[in-house]
Amino acid sequence: MAEDLFNSFMNGPDERGRFGDFGGRFVSETLMPLILSLEEEYEKAKTDDSFWAEMNDLWTHYVGRPSPLYYADRLTQHLGGAKVYLKRDELNHTGAHKINNVLGQIILARRMGKKRIIAETGAGQHGVATATVCAKFGLKCVVYMGAHDVERQAPNVFRMRLLGAEVIPVTSGRGTLKDAMNDALRDWVTNVRDTFYCIGTVAGPHPYPAMVRDFQSIIGKEAKEQMMAAEGRLPDTIIAAIGGGSNAMGLFFPFLDDTSVNIIGVEAGGKGVNEKMEHCASLTGGRPGVLHGNRTYLLQDDDGQILEGFSISAGLDYPGIGPEHSWLHEIGRAKYVSITDVEALEAFELCCLQEGIIPALEPSHALAHVMKIAPTLPADHLICMNMCGRGDKDIFTVAKALGFEMGEFA
């Protein structure tokens, strides 16, 4: 047993916030004291029943958890191989997994007496979730969003404004998620005394990667129980899309020590993973570096300058990945693949027609990989894919990619 514990994949991070060589606390001195007090506060909350009681109550009554594990019957028939289950986190309040984590961080922020919440957002789902929970608790909310993303995710921008949040378009860099995160960090350094930074993925300085993972792990915990109930055994393969990697870590974490389970993370391949770097596949096409408070795989040039990613999906358009994924990749516990924009769009359409579910572009990447492998696997192979978001926010992007003018429908 002692040996089992020692060999567990679930012990990370260490006290320096490292998963192997990845993670850490690479931030300016101004932020260090706050990061240490956040860590202290989180460690306290983790073992505090009243904290989890509040979380569970809100997960049940506000978010609508547990989300169903759904057997995708027609999709399975269509693909003609493995049995495909979808973990329906797109049915959460606000339409994605992001709110699982936001609730945890906002409850912590309240415990720390912080009255102003800032967040970065790519697709806008994390921004919407943060704006939502801030509205619920009467907190001031400021969301940084790349100017390019403000344009391609317009419905979410309006949603955030309806919820009382201030949305600040970020024009530095190429105006995507990386730049939004830079400006959120700049805001935090400036307003460190009264502001809580609610990070939307398993990245950033320790303790964020571990904390966000723990809050998202409800996905994997439920999926495990639900699969046991449905099939009497664990899934053979679990799959999730990766931007920063929070929905994936949430699904993967509770399965890490179940070594019979294949774990696959799907990165955004954009126009294809090649030397032109028009993609966001940090593990497939990047190398280790330090950005946004942690060491992890990054898209960068030979001189250590960070490259802008490229993806049709705003939520995956990030040149890094959470440090725990970098570690899982290096030790080989999880496998990481990439899916192109074109493949993701095909999966998007298929899911609409076969299952009556309009998926977000992010999980469409995961689904595209399911489409690749399911036909090659036997009928008793169980796949569990994280349907981490719904696609309402993406219909304009998809219409454009498929060559429709929205006006044509009038």
Next chain:
Amino acid sequence: MTRIDAKFADLKARGKKAFVSYVMAGDPDFDTSLEIVKGLPAAGVDIIELGLPFTDPMADGPTIQLAGQRALDIGMTLDKTLAMAAAFRETDDTTPIVLMGYYNPIYSRGVDKFLVQAKAAGIDGLIIVDLPPEEDDELCIPAQAAGLNFIRLATPTTDDKRLPRVLQNTSGFVYYVSVTGITGAAEADADDVGPEVARIKSRTDLPVIVGFGINTPAKSRAIAGVADGAVVGSAIVAMIGAGKPVSEVLAFVKTLSDGAHSI
């Protein structure tokens, strides 16, 4: 004894405060940038902070962000930044150069290789914004072993409990960041800064230099009055960004250094 230590010993002997200036290497282009850097000592600069361009300068305001972007756009690299320091050293062997930037370009090069190259180029110290004491093993300890000063930032949020940790592996001088914020944003206030500098000085013999939010000769003088010296960055970088001729930039620097030296 590094050039930084020697400089402070000399200033102390002359009863003078230090004036430190920051410019981005390669802004607006390599030759102009080198011309500016070469002119700094005559403009009264005691220590040169040379910015190493980085795509994601998370502690910098728009002025220095744009300077970094301009430098990267003309193809500035770590090698060229070190080459600029080496070119400066050909004619000046006493003015210390502190390389200031972010960790990734150095990590990408490889710490050991970088330290050899930096030393050879005549760099005397490093200020790496995203390496707090918690990450000292990364670069701070190896840099000191290689004979380079590692200059730490102390900030208004560095409380008494934390201060010893921040000072522990610091050498050369302590850089007190006068405001919680990014470069070029808020204005430093000597009345607030004085007690903070005293607090730090009660725990270290190192000189304490103050930067962030100093943008006029009067501010430079006021801050030098309550510390061992003042740093000006964004105000100079903004002039370079506005395309002012080198002579005008250096004349402005002279007014700032006169401010600090008038104490």
